[in-house]
Amino acid sequence: MKIKITKSPTSRISEVNFADLPFGRNFADHMFVCDYDNGEWHSPRIEPFHNFSLHPATMALHYGQAIFEGMKASKTHDGVPMLFRPERHAHRMNISAHRMCMPEFPEDLFVEALSKLVAIDQAWIPEEEGSALYIRPTMIATDEFIGVKPSQSYKFFIFTGPVGPYYPKPVRLWAETEYIRAAQGGTGFAKAAGNYAGALYPAKLAQDRGFDQLLWLDAKEFKYIQESGTMNVFFVINGVTITPPLTGGTILDGVTRDSILEILRSEGKPVAEHAISIDEIVQAHKDGTLQEAFGAGTAAVVSHVSEIGYRDLLMTLPPVSERKIGTHVKAMIDGMRAGVIEDKWGWTVPVAVEELV
Numbered sequence: 001m002k003i004k005i006t007k008s009p010t011s012r013i014s015e016v017n018f019a020d021l022p023f024g025r026n027f028a029d030h031m032f033v034c035d036y037d038n039g040e041w042h043s044p045r046i047e048p049f050h051n052f053s054l055h056p057a058t059m060a061l062h063y064g065q066a067i068f069e070g071m072k073a074s075k076t077h078d079g080v081p082m083l084f085r086p087e088r089h090a091h092r093m094n095i096s097a098h099r100m101c102m103p104e105f106p107e108d109l110f111v112e113a114l115s116k117l118v119a120i121d122q123a124w125i126p127e128e129e130g131s132a133l134y135i136r137p138t139m140i141a142t143d144e145f146i147g148v149k150p151s152q153s154y155k156f157f158i159f160t161g162p163v164g165p166y167y168p169k170p171v172r173l174w175a176e177t178e179y180i181r182a183a184q185g186g187t188g189f190a191k192a193a194g195n196y197a198g199a200l201y202p203a204k205l206a207q208d209r210g211f212d213q214l215l216w217l218d219a220k221e222f223k224y225i226q227e228s229g230t231m232n233v234f235f236v237i238n239g240v241t242i243t244p245p246l247t248g249g250t251i252l253d254g255v256t257r258d259s260i261l262e263i264l265r266s267e268g269k270p271v272a273e274h275a276i277s278i279d280e281i282v283q284a285h286k287d288g289t290l291q292e293a294f295g296a297g298t299a300a301v302v303s304h305v306s307e308i309g310y311r312d313l314l315m316t317l318p319p320v321s322e323r324k325i326g327t328h329v330k331a332m333i334d335g336m337r338a339g340v341i342e343d344k345w346g347w348t349v350p351v352a353v354e355e356l357v
């Protein structure tokens with residue numbers, strides 16, 4: 001399918017203060033849109049960024065058939081726009097689509113669309129180190145119908161927006177023992193909009209208690225650690241980097257998680273994907289063997305965890321200056337994206353800008 005391109009006659013870029021880019025508030029000039037009707041995707045197009053007009057009975061608004069992805073384009077030090085593992089995001093979008101009874105979107109078209117979109121709006125990629133163009137591919141059900149069943153029509157769209165450097169402060173996590181994010185058989189592994197809505201209330205309660213985010217525990221026993229906010233979690237205990245496994249379908253298969261595991265394995269560092277209970281964390285903290293805990297996700301790459309609250313315990317972790325693993329993997333991924341560290345996996349995909357200008 002050929003992507004039809006209609007460029008915006010004007011740009012809003014001069015209205016944006018690139019010295020102050022709060023996350024999620026500024027949007028670039030163009031967006032990609034594609035529609036699904038009668039069993040097929042059609043009319044892929046890049047257009048000036050615009051609002052949609054939606055019928056009040058649009059099914060996504062009622063029954064939650066809505067999925068998305070989150071990724072970033074950055075510029076290398078010599079100005080080449082780069083995507084990071086775009087085909088993995090395209091694939092994960094389809095895993096989410098399958099679970100939510102939505103049509104798969106062709107993965108090659110996904111990557112082509114976002115490459116073209118980023119190329120057209122390349123002036124919107126902030127240059128300052130650590131800043132990026134955030135990319136939000138989304139799919140929603142668009143049938144105008146009241147009644148619980150899969151929609152017959154869908155809209156897939158991608159929009160982008162510049163975000164400033166993210167210097168995450170170490171986070172305080174609350175291990176949640178009353179509410180759950182995901183249960184086996186549920187939708188935890190999908191990037192489905194409803195997963196985030198369900199997390200808002202317990203996260204607010206934890207924030208009221210002074211924590212930044214939740215550390216989710218399993219739905220059966222409130223024992224095994226799942227993930228945190230919009231991050232997968234890693235612990236370093238006695239020199240071994242451990243992260244919960246994907247089995248059970250209760251956590252998102254994070255692109256950052258996978259990249260970190262690959263990097264550490266390639267360096268021969270001990271890593272383990274296995275179920276890890278909150279009791280093991282409590283014990284390791286008592287023994288002094290809990291060296292690091294960090295969250296991993298596209299937004300910050302790595303967010304160090306400073307404290308974990310669990311029932312009446314508050315566990316304080318070693319200072320960030322002693323966090324070798326989290327600091328190292330963040331530097332590796334940031335370095336590959338900036339083009340200053342060799343990417344031997346081919347994760348960074350340069351965007352071909354010349355074909356469009």
Ligand SMILES: Cc1ncc(COP(=O)(O)O)c(C=O)c1O
Pocket residue numbers: 070227228229230231232252253254255256257296297298299
């Ligand atoms: C629930 C959840 N877990 C983990 C992640 C981290 O995934 P990734 O590294 O692909 O950004 C995200 C962010 O997309 C998320 O929303």
